[in-house]
Amino acid sequence: MIIAEQKSLEELKSLVGTAEKVLVVGCGTCVTVCFAGGAREAAITSASLRMSSKLDGSPKQVSDVTVQRQCEWEYLDQIAEQVGQVDIVLSLGCGIGVQAIAEHFPQVWVVPGLNTKFLGLPTEQGVWAERCAACGDCILGLTGGICPIARCSKSLLNGPCGGSEAGHCEVSPDIPCAWQLIYDRLTSLGRLNVLLDLQPPKNWRTSRDGGPRQIVREDLRLHIEED
Amino acid sequence: MMANTNGYLVGSNLERVLKAGHFAVTAELGPPQSAEGDVIRKKAGLLRGYCDAVNLTDNQTAIVRLSSIAAGAILVQEGLEPIIQMTCRDRNRLAIQSDLLGAAALGIRNLLCLTGDHQTFGNHPSAKNVFDIDSLQMVQMVTAMRDERTFQCGDSFKGPEPRFFVGAAAAPFADPVDFRPLRLAKKAKAGANFIQTQLVYDIPAFEKFMAKVRALGVHKQTYILAGVGPLKSPAMAKYMKSNVPGILVPDELIERMELAGAPWAGKSKEELTKDDKKARSAAWQAEGIQICIELINKLHQIEGVSGVHIMAIEWEDAVRPIVEGAGLSPRPVVTESPPLAAALG
Ligand code: SF4
Ligand code: SF4
Numbered sequence: 001m002i003i004a005e006q007k008s009l010e011e012l013k014s015l016v017g018t019a020e021k022v023l024v025v026g027c028g029t030c031v032t033v034c035f036a037g038g039a040r041e042a043a044i045t046s047a048s049l050r051m052s053s054k055l056d057g058s059p060k061q062v063s064d065v066t067v068q069r070q071c072e073w074e075y076l077d078q079i080a081e082q083v084g085q086v087d088i089v090l091s092l093g094c095g096i097g098v099q100a101i102a103e104h105f106p107q108v109w110v111v112p113g114l115n116t117k118f119l120g121l122p123t124e125q126g127v128w129a130e131r132c133a134a135c136g137d138c139i140l141g142l143t144g145g146i147c148p149i150a151r152c153s154k155s156l157l158n159g160p161c162g163g164s165e166a167g168h169c170e171v172s173p174d175i176p177c178a179w180q181l182i183y184d185r186l187t188s189l190g191r192l193n194v195l196l197d198l199q200p201p202k203n204w205r206t207s208r209d210g211g212p213r214q215i216v217r218e219d220l221r222l223h224i225e226e227d
Numbered sequence: 228m229m230a231n232t233n234g235y236l237v238g239s240n241l242e243r244v245l246k247a248g249h250f251a252v253t254a255e256l257g258p259p260q261s262a263e264g265d266v267i268r269k270k271a272g273l274l275r276g277y278c279d280a281v282n283l284t285d286n287q288t289a290i291v292r293l294s295s296i297a298a299g300a301i302l303v304q305e306g307l308e309p310i311i312q313m314t315c316r317d318r319n320r321l322a323i324q325s326d327l328l329g330a331a332a333l334g335i336r337n338l339l340c341l342t343g344d345h346q347t348f349g350n351h352p353s354a355k356n357v358f359d360i361d362s363l364q365m366v367q368m369v370t371a372m373r374d375e376r377t378f379q380c381g382d383s384f385k386g387p388e389p390r391f392f393v394g395a396a397a398a399p400f401a402d403p404v405d406f407r408p409l410r411l412a413k414k415a416k417a418g419a420n421f422i423q424t425q426l427v428y429d430i431p432a433f434e435k436f437m438a439k440v441r442a443l444g445v446h447k448q449t450y451i452l453a454g455v456g457p458l459k460s461p462a463m464a465k466y467m468k469s470n471v472p473g474i475l476v477p478d479e480l481i482e483r484m485e486l487a488g489a490p491w492a493g494k495s496k497e498e499l500t501k502d503d504k505k506a507r508s509a510a511w512q513a514e515g516i517q518i519c520i521e522l523i524n525k526l527h528q529i530e531g532v533s534g535v536h537i538m539a540i541e542w543e544d545a546v547r548p549i550v551e552g553a554g555l556s557p558r559p560v561v562t563e564s565p566p567l568a569a570a571l572g
Contacts, residue, residue: 153345154315154356158363158413160406161342162398162425165472171345183403196409198367198417201320201360201379 001030001121002094003128004037004114009048012090015111019060019088022049024113025079025101026066027093034128037092037114039066045092045113070097076104083108119150136206136213142194144185149202151178157199234564236420237373237392239336240308241280243561244534245421245450250527251534252555253310253423253452254278254546256302258293267298271305273543277550279558280337282423282536285312289349296330303334310394311335314343319359320368320379327369331389338391339423340365363417366395370418395419397451399427399436401473408439415448423536424454426467429475430525437529446531453526456538457545458515460508461485480518487514516545520552527553 007015016022024046032038046064053060065082067075070093083089083101088109091098095116102110118130133150139157140147149155153171160179163170169177186192204210232238235246244251254274259266274281281302283295299309311330313323327338342362346354360368360379368379369391376388395414399407411422427433433453440446458464458476461484468476485492491499491507499507519537526532539545550556 154342154358154361156342156358156361158361158410160401160403160410161362162396162401163344163472164402166402170472171347177402180403183406192409195406196413198363198413201364201368204359 001033001119002096002116003034003118003120003130004031004094004116006036006041006045006092006114007112009052012045012049012113013052015113016049016060016088016090019086019109021086022046022060022062022088022090023082023086024049024062024064024090024092025070025083025097026064027070027091027097028066028068031092031094031097031114032066034122037094037097042066042092045090049090070094071100073100073104076100080105134207135202135204136210137203139202142199143182144189144191144194146178146182146185148178148182151176151181157202232390237336237390239280239392240561241310241337241421242392243565244279244559246565247559247561248566249534249559249561250555251450251452252278252550252558253280253282253534253536254543255282255284255536255538255540256298256543257284257287257540258295258298260290260292262293264293264301267293267301268305270543271302271307274546275305275307276558277547277556278537279534280308280310282310282312282339285314285341285343286317286349287312287344289316289344289346289351291350296326296333296335299330299335300333308337309335310337310339312339312341313365314341315358315361315365316343316346316356319357323360323365324368324372324378327372327389327391331387331391336391337394338369339394339396340369340419341396362395363414366393366414366417366419369393392420393418394421394423396425397422398425398473399433400425400429400475408436408443408445411440412443412445415445419449421450421452421533423452425473426454426456426538427522427526428480429477430522432475433526434529437531441531446533450533451531452534452536453529453532454536454538455519455522455526455549456540457512457519457542457549458484459542460511460515461488483518484511484514487511512545516548516552519545519549523549523553523555
């Protein structure tokens with residue numbers, strides 16, 4: 001899922017600026033699960049903004065609402081009326097949610113309440129870690145199900161580099177070395193031979209390097225028959 | 228039109244020395260953090276005659292420095308032979324190939340392909356990195372440019388190809404240790420003509436590594452130069468032991484360094500005069516150089532080690548006494564064609 005983190009109250013205040021009517025919009029999917037932008041966080045953020053604006057001597061009208069998914073038009077339609085009544089929308093969705101609101105409500109000024117971090121999972125209570133960089137051409141089949149694109153600090157295809165030490169990456173003792181993990185896993189599965197092949201340079205076109213990406217599935221599109 | 232290399236792959240001095248079967252010596256030169264070319268000329272003067280080729284580091288430890296190719300070009304002007312280092316951190320495949328065409332046109336004939344330290348270590352930690360290709364893929368790419376006259380995309384090109392004697396690095400003691408000989412084998416398979424290793428201080432550990440390398444036959448596919456470097460002080464030895472991944476410094480060497488400074492050991496910082504500090508430094512440095520000489524002599528005995536790479540960082544004047552002390556001076560001059568048996572590389 002998409003992992004995000006809340007911006008500081010200071011930054012939220014500066015983003016909201018002088019707007020008087022504020023709608024905080026939470027999202028019920030990924031950012032709810034990672035405790036960054038669900039209904040609970042939306043309510044807390046809205047209360048914090050209300051209180052701090054009061055303390056600052058210029059009280060704002062701040063309300064909040066949470067939709068099932070900010071990244072789908074049909075859920076955004078449900079809040080069209082509330083959105084129309086405010087000066088600014090503070091989205092607690094991921095970067096996709098913020099942009100969906102901007103795209104769906106052309107007249108509305110929307111600002112992000114979260115920093116969208118990565119695609120990952122909770123490895124334990126309170127800890128989230130990156131797992132996928134959406135490179136567009138998955139090579140997990142070559143690496144025993146551990147992604148070197150997202151999890152090796154240098155995205156090496158023929159790792160590990162010389163900086164791997166005691167299981168962690170040269171960048172930080174808190175980052176496990178992806179190539180140590182790959183090596184260990186392939187060794188324990190008796191498939192170390194996979195690592196002896198030279199992996200050729202990756203085709204990054206399928207990644208962001210090919211420009212913004214889009215998928216079109218003709219089989220799923222709604223074609224309006226012309227008569 | 229293949230360049231006439233007289234039976235050599237490239238004909239660089241390094242290649243000639245190695246193919247003639249001499250124990251090769253390379254040394255490292257760190258370009259300055261400024262546009263001062265004279266520093267390079269001065270350092271080159273310290274190395275002249277004491278090594279077969281000089282490594283020019285490429286923004287080492289991710290700190291911006293004068294470019295390795297420009298420094299290499301200065302060395303060519305000075306009549307020394309450069310090995311330019313090239314990392315995958317700062318350039319994509321287009322930039323690497325373009326810069327290497329330029330380097331070849333400037334008369335540079337040796338290249339060391341490196342992954343590169345992560346930029347968060349250096350002086351621009353907020354930079355975006357590249358890592359479009361990795362060091363093995365770079366070896367493969369430049370080998371194909373030389374031998375097949377094709378760019379990485381597969382397109383062939385006309386006109387002179389960049390001819391490099393291609394090197395790669397090895398970290399014998401980095402984790403996972405068991406994989407290191409296999410990764411070295413991969414580099415040889417990718418086309419590496421020579422290998423320069425991370426600093427070696429622990430001879431038994433390196434012997435173990437080399438035994439595995441020999442078992443894989445890799446020493447017959449590529450020339451392996453063991454990395455050595457003089458210790459400057461006990462503190463430096465301890466720092467490397469505990470902070471630099473992939474470097475093993477035996478306690479015995481740290482004790483030797485401490486012993487060298489023993490006459491000044493009892494005194495506090497305030498008690499030590501300037502002259503005391505100078506004398507202590509000199510004693511440490513002399514011991515560091517002595518240890519380095521002994522290491523080289525031991526490495527020379529290990530089957531499959533074709534030479535040494537001396538890394539005396541910001542201490543280039545240590546190279547001469549080390550090379551002389553190890554009996555590796557004067558350096559050979561190889562003018563004839565390679566012996567037929569020297570098919571290696
Ligand atoms: S290989 Fe690409 S798609 Fe697969 S997990 Fe890694 S980044 Fe994601
Ligand atoms: S230490 Fe491991 S994870 Fe870090 S850059 Fe090197 S190979 Fe990648």
